Amino acid sequence: MTMSATPPYPLALDILAIAAHRDDVEQTCGGTLLKMAQLGHRTGILDLTKGEMGTRGSAEDRAREALDAAKILCVSWRHALDIPDGRVENTWENRLKVAGIIRQTTPRVLILPYWKGRHPDHYTASILGYEACFLAGLAKLDVNGAKEGTRHDSTRVTTPTEEAGHDFNPAVAPSHAGGQDVRRAVTPTNAGGHDFSRAANPLHQKGVLSPEVLPPHRPFKIIYATLYYDTRPTFVVDITDQFEARFDSLMAYKTQFSDQEAGKGIFPAQAEIRARVEAMARYYGMLAGVTYGEPFLQKEVGLVEDLTQIPVKSI
Numbered sequence: 001m002t003m004s005a006t007p008p009y010p011l012a013l014d015i016l017a018i019a020a021h022r023d024d025v026e027q028t029c030g031g032t033l034l035k036m037a038q039l040g041h042r043t044g045i046l047d048l049t050k051g052e053m054g055t056r057g058s059a060e061d062r063a064r065e066a067l068d069a070a071k072i073l074c075v076s077w078r079h080a081l082d083i084p085d086g087r088v089e090n091t092w093e094n095r096l097k098v099a100g101i102i103r104q105t106t107p108r109v110l111i112l113p114y115w116k117g118r119h120p121d122h123y124t125a126s127i128l129g130y131e132a133c134f135l136a137g138l139a140k141l142d143v144n145g146a147k148e149g150t151r152h153d154s155t156r157v158t159t160p161t162e163e164a165g166h167d168f169n170p171a172v173a174p175s176h177a178g179g180q181d182v183r184r185a186v187t188p189t190n191a192g193g194h195d196f197s198r199a200a201n202p203l204h205q206k207g208v209l210s211p212e213v214l215p216p217h218r219p220f221k222i223i224y225a226t227l228y229y230d231t232r233p234t235f236v237v238d239i240t241d242q243f244e245a246r247f248d249s250l251m252a253y254k255t256q257f258s259d260q261e262a263g264k265g266i267f268p269a270q271a272e273i274r275a276r277v278e279a280m281a282r283y284y285g286m287l288a289g290v291t292y293g294e295p296f297l298q299k300e301v302g303l304v305e306d307l308t309q310i311p312v313k314s315i
C-alpha cells in the first residue's frame with residue numbers, strides 16, 4: 001500500500017465483482033475482470049464465503065488458490081467475508097457487512113450473480129448484494145453494526161476492519177509483469193509482499209479506516225453475471241483475448257478441479273471442464289459475433305447516441 005494520506009483510502013475500485021464462493025467469479029466474469037484491468041481499470045473481488053463446506057480442500061486451501069487466481073486476473077483487491085458457506089442469507093447483519101465493503105471500495109460498477117439459479121447461495125448473493133448497495137448509500141446508516149470475526153486464514157485474507165488500504169496488488173507478480181500495466185497503485189513499499197498486518201497500516205492506527213466514518217456510496221451501475229443460469233443476456237463482453245487466462249484462473253483452484261478421488265462422482269474430470277467452459281464461452285461469443293464471450297444482464301434499457309455505431313450484426 002502507499003503511505004500517502006489520500007489514496008488508498010477509500011480503496012477506489014472502478015469495478016467490484018461480488019459472488020458467493022471463491023471460484024464463482026472466475027467462472028462467470030473472470031475474463032471480463034481481466035479485460036477491464038487491461039484497459040486500466042482497478043478491479044476487485046469480494047467472496048461472501050470462505051469455502052469451508054466444500055467436498056474438496058479446506059478454506060485455507062481455497063484462500064491460497066483464490067489469491068493465485070486473483071493474480072492471474074490482475075485484480076487489485078480481493079477479500080472473503082465470514083458468511084457461512086452453504087448458508088448465505090439475506091440478513092440485516094450480512095447486508096451491513098457487504099454495505100461496509102461497498103463504502104470501502106467505492107466501485108462505479110458492481111457485478112453481482114444473476115438472481116435465479118440452482119444454488120441458493122448464488123441467487124441469495126444477488127439480492128443481498130443489491131440491497132447492500134441500497135443501504136450503502138444511506139447517509140445516516142452506520143454500517144459498523146456488523147462486526148466480522150477476527151479469525152484469519154493462513155493466507156491472511158483480510159477482515160473488513162483491517163483490509164482497507166491493504167491492496168495486495170497481485171499484478172506485481174513477475175509472471176504477470178509482461179502484461180498490461182494495471183499497477184497504478186504499486187509502490188516500492190508494497191511491491192515486495194503482502195503485509196496484511198494491522199500494525200503495518202498507519203492509517204488504521206489513526207482510526208481513519210473505521211467503517212463508521214466511511215461516507216455513503218452507491219455503485220453507478222449494477223450488472224448481473226448470468227453464466228450459471230439459462231437466460232438471455234442483454235449484453236456480452238468479448239473475452240476472446242482473455243479466455244485462456246480466465247481458464248487458468250479457474251484451474252488455480254487445484255483442490256477443486258484437478259482430477260482426484262474425493263468427490264469423483266460429483267465433479268467432472270479436468271478435460272470435461274475445459275470442454276464445458278469453452279462451449280459456454282463459444283456460445284455467448286457466437287451470440288455477439290465474436291469467438292469467446294461472457295454474458296451479462298442489466299435491468300435498465302440501453303442508451304444509444306449514434307445508430308451507426310451499434311455493435312453486433314443483425315443479418
Ligand SMILES: [Zn+2]
Binds near residue numbers: 020021
Ligand atoms: Zn458458487
